[in-house]
Amino acid sequence: MVMSMESDVNKQRFRNLASVIERSRSDFDYAYSTGIMTLYARSLEHRHVEIGPGRSVIDFARGSYLGLDNHPLIVDAAIAALASYRSIQWSGARTRLNFSLTGDLENSLSELFDARIVVYSLVLTANMSALPLLACGAFTRGREPVLVFDQFAHATLAYHxxxxxEDAQVLQIRHNDVEELEGICQKHTCVAYICDGVYSMGGNAPISELLRLQERYGLFIYIDDAHGISIRGRHGQGYAKSQIADLGENTIIAASLSKGFGATGGVLMLGTDEQEKLLRRYAVPHAFSMGPDLAAIAGALASAEIHRSTELGERQARLSRVIQAFDERTPTQSSGDGMPIRMIPIGESRAAVDTAAELLRRGFYVAAAFYPTVPRDKAALRVCLTADHSQDEVAQLCASIRDIASARP
Incomplete structure (x- = not known):
């Protein structure tokens, strides 16, 4: 079974964007025509946004799971830093000059997450920094690894x-198929698994099973936990790091300083000094591009202080109550997992778009997920729950979803 999967994957093109465009163009055209795509909004209170003059809707699409993205301490810190430095960004590679606050942020996050930290402007650039070094064997003592991607690894991982x-054999396995992954570990002496911690379309990685394979076979684990950061762990270490006490030399975690963290940027959590040296010297985004801008750095520093306070636990608890309220009213495949992303299967792309458009008309902004974000004919509504949603807002959303579903042919 494993050999068959490897053979099939190796025959595939890793990218075929022309085909994706051809197969999805009409659905995108339809979605844009209904007014649910690329909305321009202004933040109001809590999760309310203004999408036009006098038109306010409740947002269930943003991934600020703890509601920190408009926290006054974070916003005020960004404003104060801009006034103090009188600059937004320095145009230069990070191997040259950096804002002093960048070093402060990396030190603060290193203490907070109990890992060596390098910050980036995006999670995308964090992944772009680490994955080529992993492929060439720099993180595996010169041994060329077989890179195994989870089928549902985020686009910012699969893109690479x-x-x-060019440097390594690249395979793909079915989602969370630990048995298949173990078969590859048995066949190859150096294997690296690339996955999400919390998947953007629902579900999460089997961390304990991956650690078992790491202990037995030396599996290198690369986890993008952009959606898991802040919502789990005493100081918001995230879904993945809260289960991995010591990253060591065989685990790297990428995470977001947006989403649950409430600021903006990306981060790599590392286990060794050597990994950090390699990234700071040879990663293209580090050596040839800029880091986070000053407002992002200062905002993230303020968020780190919130993560050290009792407020973090209070917001995590509020989020848990919101998730429970949704699960009680609208059961899904992910019910009970404690994660803030809920997928409501619809099936056909246009039906999902129509449902999202009707929800928007009723005052709820919910994303419609369709190909290529999800497989063809697996379109769904994607609901992002946050600590700032009220119980009444959740109840009203769930009632509207049921009402629209009952009216659908």
């Missing part, structure tokens, strides 16, 4: 497959 294939 073609580049990584």
């Amino acid at each position: 497959k073609a580049v990584l294939a």
Whole structure:
């Protein structure tokens, strides 16, 4: 079974964007025509946004799971830093000059997350920094690893497959198929698994099973936990790091300083000094591009202080209550997992778009997920729950979803 999967994947093109465009263009055209795509909004109170003059809707699409993205301490810190430095960004590679606050942020997050930290402007650039070094064997003592991607690894991970294939064999396995992954570990002496911690379309990685394979076979684990950061762990270490006490030399976690963290940017959590040296010297985004801008850095520093306070636990508890309220009213495949992303299966793309458009008309902004974000004919509504949603707002959303579903042919 494993050999068959490897053979099939190796025959595939890693990217075929022309085909994706051809197969999805009409659905995108339809979605844009209904007014549910690329909305421009202004933040109001809590999760309310203004999407037009006098038109306020409740947002269930943003991923600020703890409601920190408009926290006054974070916003005020960004404003104060801009006034103090009288600059937004320095145009230069990070191997040259950096804002002093960048070092402060990396030190603060290193203490907070109990890992060596390098910050980036985006999670995308964090992944772009680490994955080529992983593929060439720099993180595996010169041994060329077989790179194994989870089938549902985020697009910002999967995007790199073609580049990584220049240095390493690249495979793909079915979602969370630990048995298949173990088969590959038995066949190859150096294997690296690339996955999400909390998947953007629902579900999460089997961390304990991956650690078992790491202990037995030396599996290198690369986890993008952008959606898991802040919502789990005493100081918001995230879904993945809260289960991995010591990253060591065989685990790297990428995470977001947006989403649950409430600021903006990306971060790599590392286990060794050597990994950090390699990234700071050879990663293209580090050596040839800029880091986070000053407002992002200062905002993240303020968020780190919130993560050290009792407020974090209070917001995590509020989020848990909101998730429970949704699960009680609208059961899904993910019910009970404690994660803030809920997928409501619809099936056909236009039906999902129509449902999202009707919800928007009723005052709720919910994303419609369709191909290529999800497989064809697996379109769904994607609901992002946050600590700032009220119980009444959740109840009203769930009632509207049921009402629209009952009226659908």
